[in-house]
Amino acid sequence: MTIIVDQNQFENGAEEQKPRNGEESELVLDGGFCIPHANSFGHNFRDYEVESERQKGVENFYRTNHNNQTVDFVKRMREEYEKLDKVEMSIWECCELLNQVVDESDPDLDEPQIEHLLQTAEAIRKDYPDQDWLHLTALIHDLGKVLLHPSFGELPQWAVVGDTFPVGCAFDKSVVHNKYFVENPDYNNSIYNTEYGIYSEHCGLDNVMMSWGHDDYMYLVAKENGTSLPSAGLFIIRYHSFYALHRSEAYKHLMNEEDVDNLKWLQIFNKYDLYSKSNVRVNVGNVKPYYQSLIEKYFPAKLRW
């Protein structure tokens, strides 16, 4: 069965649909992209409460993440990784390197990361054929996960993957497994635990410190290496794990006008990032020349990481 939905309908509930036993059903977005009802484990996408072995690991991951992501930690990470003195390599070399890393925070995916990058990029390319910057943004959005690799300091999972959230102001209840924030040292700090904390109304997300991870790192790498990707592309990379904002509409009081414009693209992107996760492989050899041409257009041949 195929159901055609428009975007609003989708945003309010497509992910709420229950997988139906034995029935292959899909949602089709206005662009043509089919949203499966279930992930490859047979569960709803982003269901953090379902009982399973994998889910226990995911919950454990979030507990450590929420305990350790503090203002001080984020400041230290930013200082360290701003140096960009770890490795010199091309974008494609990084895609290949990413194949060696595993993401323990993701309830929907246990395929090699390069598959996820290509699945996202190919799905969005079909629906937005003229937006080549969006195809490339999709290809590189998760490359920051190389922080898990030994040559990048082999950061622990909690400092690299999972959803992100602002530090320096109150943690919102819409953040996955928010109950674990009570163990975060900033939770009881009166400078950091109010609605605005260290920020001011509509100060712009650029002035907000996000929990440290692959989003902020890849944004930094792209920007400092002089990418010509548009601001919406950089915004997608930097905030794609900020589900509290792009899905639950929390923290909107911190956004400025440019953020509001860019958020529209992020919400489009998110559907492809999340729902293209499957075990259907993309043939890397077939699509590589196309993506190489985009990399040449928007990035230098070698980047500092």
Ligand SMILES: O[C@H]1[C@H](O)[C@@H](O)[C@H](O)[C@@H](O)[C@H]1O
């Ligand atoms: O587990 C996933 C994964 O780590 C993604 O790369 C990240 O962007 C998502 O926000 C997160 O939920």
Ligand SMILES: [Fe+2]
């Ligand atoms: Fe990600």
Ligand SMILES: [Fe+2]
């Ligand atoms: Fe992703």
